[in-house]
Amino acid sequence: MLVLRLLNVVAPAYFLCISLVTFVLQIFLFIPSMFRDPSTTPLFSPALLHGALFLFLSANALGNYVLVIQSSPEDSGKGLNLGEGAEVVADWLAGSRSPGSALPSTHFCRLCARVTQRHDHHCFFTGNCIGSRNMRNFIMFCLYTSLACLDSLVAGMAYISAALSMSFASPLAFLTLLPHSISQFFSGALLSSEMFVILMLYLWLGIGLACAGFCCHQMLLILRGQTRYQVRKGVVVRARPWRENLREVFGKRWLLGLLIPVMNVGSDYRRQKGK
Numbered sequence: 430m431l432v433l434r435l436l437n438v439v440a441p442a443y444f445l446c447i448s449l450v451t452f453v454l455q456i457f458l459f460i461p462s463m464f465r466d467p468s469t470t471p472l473f474s475p476a477l478l479h480g481a482l483f484l485f486l487s488a489n490a491l492g493n494y495v496l497v498i499q500s501s502p503e504d505s506g507k508g509l510n511l512g513e514g515a516e517v518v519a520d521w522l523a524g525s526r527s528p529g530s531a532l533p534s535t536h537f538c539r540l541c542a543r544v545t546q547r548h549d550h551h552c553f554f555t556g557n558c559i560g561s562r563n564m565r566n567f568i569m570f571c572l573y574t575s576l577a578c579l580d581s582l583v584a585g586m587a588y589i590s591a592a593l594s595m596s597f598a599s600p601l602a603f604l605t606l607l608p609h610s611i612s613q614f615f616s617g618a619l620l621s622s623e624m625f626v627i628l629m630l631y632l633w634l635g636i637g638l639a640c641a642g643f644c645c646h647q648m649l650l651i652l653r654g655q656t657r658y659q660v661r662k663g664v665v666v667r668a669r670p671w672r673e674n675l676r677e678v679f680g681k682r683w684l685l686g687l688l689i690p691v692m693n694v695g696s697d698y699r700r701q702k703g704k
Contacts, residue, residue, distance in 0.1 A: 430539070433553075437540055440553035447632070448491065451581050454629065455483050459584040462591065483580055490573035492690030494555065496566040500692060501541070501557035536560075536658055549647075549656040564651075564678050565686060571644040578637030585630045592623055607631060651678050 460483075463476035536548030538558045545560035552559050552567065559567045586597055589606075597603055610627045613619040650656060654666050654674040675683075685691055 433540055436553050437556050441556050444494075444554045447636070448487075450629070451577070451633070452487065454626065455480075455581060455584065458626075459581075459588050462588050479580075479584065483577070483584075486573050486577040486580055489688075489690055490570060490577050493566045493570035493573065496690055496692060497552070497555045497559070497563045497570055498557055500563035500566060501543075501555075547656055548658045549650075550658065564647075565680070566690070566692075568644055568647050568651075568678075569686060569690070571640045571647070575637045575640035575644065578633040578640070582630055582633040582637065585626055585633065589623065589626060589630070603630075651675060 460476050460480045463479060464474070535544050535546050536558075537544050538548070538551055540551055541558050543558065545558040547561040547564075549559045549564060551557075555567075555570075557563070586603070589595070590597060595602065606627060610619055610624055614621070614624045650660065651674055652671045654669050654671075658664075659666060679686060682691065
């Protein structure tokens with residue numbers, strides 16, 4: 430438990446550090462390198478368009494990240510009929526739902542010390558449980574993080590291609606870039622700043638693929654009307670049309686949530702809470 434609590438602090442700090450480094454590289458290195466002559470740059474130059482795209486992706490990624498934390502599961506156990514006796518308390522501490530609970534598909538997280546409705550998993554990078562209140566913001570966070578990493582990867586490859594006078598036309602060029610760069614760095618033929626950018630390329634690739642895969646996996650579970658916790662515990666859910674499952678998570682303002690970070694309405698949660 431101590432290791433998990435430590436990871437719950439280190440993982441958010443790691444994400445924020447990577448975000449800060451990415452922002453600094455984009456604003457002060459990649460985008461300025463796209464300007465050939467700043468005094469004669471047209472209004473809609475590739476550099477300005479890329480800068481606007483990166484700011485849009487970053488704002489959505491960080492905005493939804495904040496909303497995931499802000500919409501974290503509240504202490505729902507205060508209003509629930511948890512019953513009496515040590516057996517019921519032990520059920521909650523073990524992570525299972527008590528027979529007297531008023532809300533279905535609830536789960537007690539010992540890291541958060543909170544009860545989560547429609548618990549999916551505990552995200553260490555946000556330090557919160559993901560459930561009905563913040564599922565939509567979490568998916569948008571994964572989506573825009575993967576897109577921001579892809580954008581940074583392309584910009585970084587363009588910068589390295591110009592700095593080292595190399596081409597990435599061949600797929601092997603990217604695969605062999607790291608070992609060749611390490612040998613050139615220790616031989617003194619490669620600058621430390623260029624080596625740092627090359628390392629960030631592989632980091633962006635890994636984070637982007639992980640977030641994209643996780644986003645696709647979550648979308649598949651939503652279409653089925655399931656959560657990761659239910660799949661892991663073998664809980665059988667009632668079959669419903671996939672449109673209803675999507676509407677339950679993304680709500681009626683799903684298009685607005687794709688463009689700007691907005692709070693998850695959680696209408697089903699509010700109805701069950703009000704009963």
